[in-house]
Amino acid sequence: MKLTVLYRGPLSGCNFGCEYCPFGKWKQSEEELAKDREDLARFMAWVESRTDLRISVFFTPWGEALIWPWYQEALARLTQLEHVDRAAVQTNLSCTLDWVERCKVEKLGIWATYHPEWMKRRRFVAQCEKLSALGVRHSAGMVGFVRFAEEAEALRSELPADTYLWVNAVKDGQEEPYTPEDIARFTRVDPLFPVNNTRHPSLGRACRGGESVISVDGEGTARRCHFIDEPIGNIYAPDFDAALKPRPCSKAVCGCHIGYVHLEYLELDRVFGSGILERVPATPLWNARA
Numbered sequence: 001m002k003l004t005v006l007y008r009g010p011l012s013g014c015n016f017g018c019e020y021c022p023f024g025k026w027k028q029s030e031e032e033l034a035k036d037r038e039d040l041a042r043f044m045a046w047v048e049s050r051t052d053l054r055i056s057v058f059f060t061p062w063g064e065a066l067i068w069p070w071y072q073e074a075l076a077r078l079t080q081l082e083h084v085d086r087a088a089v090q091t092n093l094s095c096t097l098d099w100v101e102r103c104k105v106e107k108l109g110i111w112a113t114y115h116p117e118w119m120k121r122r123r124f125v126a127q128c129e130k131l132s133a134l135g136v137r138h139s140a141g142m143v144g145f146v147r148f149a150e151e152a153e154a155l156r157s158e159l160p161a162d163t164y165l166w167v168n169a170v171k172d173g174q175e176e177p178y179t180p181e182d183i184a185r186f187t188r189v190d191p192l193f194p195v196n197n198t199r200h201p202s203l204g205r206a207c208r209g210g211e212s213v214i215s216v217d218g219e220g221t222a223r224r225c226h227f228i229d230e231p232i233g234n235i236y237a238p239d240f241d242a243a244l245k246p247r248p249c250s251k252a253v254c255g256c257h258i259g260y261v262h263l264e265y266l267e268l269d270r271v272f273g274s275g276i277l278e279r280v281p282a283t284p285l286w287n288a289r290a
């Protein structure tokens with residue numbers, strides 16, 4: 001049986017300070033960090049013990065995980081496990097990349113978000129170039145504030161041609177809704193921007209969330225996804241597997257990539273293939289010179 005786990009422990013601090021993010025420049029205490037580390041160790045022991053499953057793990061922290069060695073080591077260990085197919089992480093890519101050498105890179109996936117107010121474009125591009133040189137499949141992305149449109153175009157023109165650049169649509173919290181020109185501009189950078197700029201109807205629809213994809217927190221509480229609070233069980237309970245079953249979505253819409261890619265009717269697994277977690281389309285569909 002295949003199972004994809006989106007892991008989100010209590011880590012919630014970040015070395016960047018994006019103004020729209022509640023975790024920006026949030027420093028956690030030594031005790032809080034120790035708790036995150038312990039929770040991750042328990043989760044890792046669980047993954048290691050589940051040799052009866054084919055597992056993919058996607059770290060989707062509230063804050064930035066890769067500045068901490070325990071996440072770097074966890075990725076390295078996961079990629080070395082025979083029954084783990086993929087180990088991916090969302091990151092601002094501010095970390096060093098020396099730990100990548102300890103990974104089986106063909107199983108590693110990186111979802112890198114560029115924050116132009118906190119990192120120089122040259123440095124972000126250099127990090128992506130390093131990932132390419134190391135053979136790590138990765139996507140790069142930006143939040144689609146209209147004020148970042150020019151920066152997104154500049155980043156597209158500087159990134160390696162084989163690096164997909166996604167743009168996350170700002171559905172709330174933007175002063176003005178997108179004009180058709182804004183949408184056309186971001187779509188030139190990211191042909192899948194219209195997909196992300198849609199709240200996909202999901203109520204009653206089949207979704208892999210809760211069946212072959214779950215979200216897990218530091219306590220082991222499993223939910224079908226990050227967007228539906230109701231727990232379905234706890235992965236550390238001996239009878240947990242019985243909780244994995246088809247569950248039509250109970251929300252009206254699903255508007256976030258890490259959720260809607262698992263909505264069956266959108267068939268986005270065909271677009272992304274094995275790059276679905278780190279958000280890399282199976283075949284290049286972008287124009288590197290947008």
Ligand code: SF4
Binds near residue numbers: 023024025063092
């Ligand atoms: S890099 Fe990510 S987690 Fe950190 S402040 Fe910015 S949006 Fe928040």
Ligand code: SF4
Binds near residue numbers: 225249253254262
């Ligand atoms: S469609 Fe979205 S909100 Fe509904 S179960 Fe799937 S991931 Fe969760």
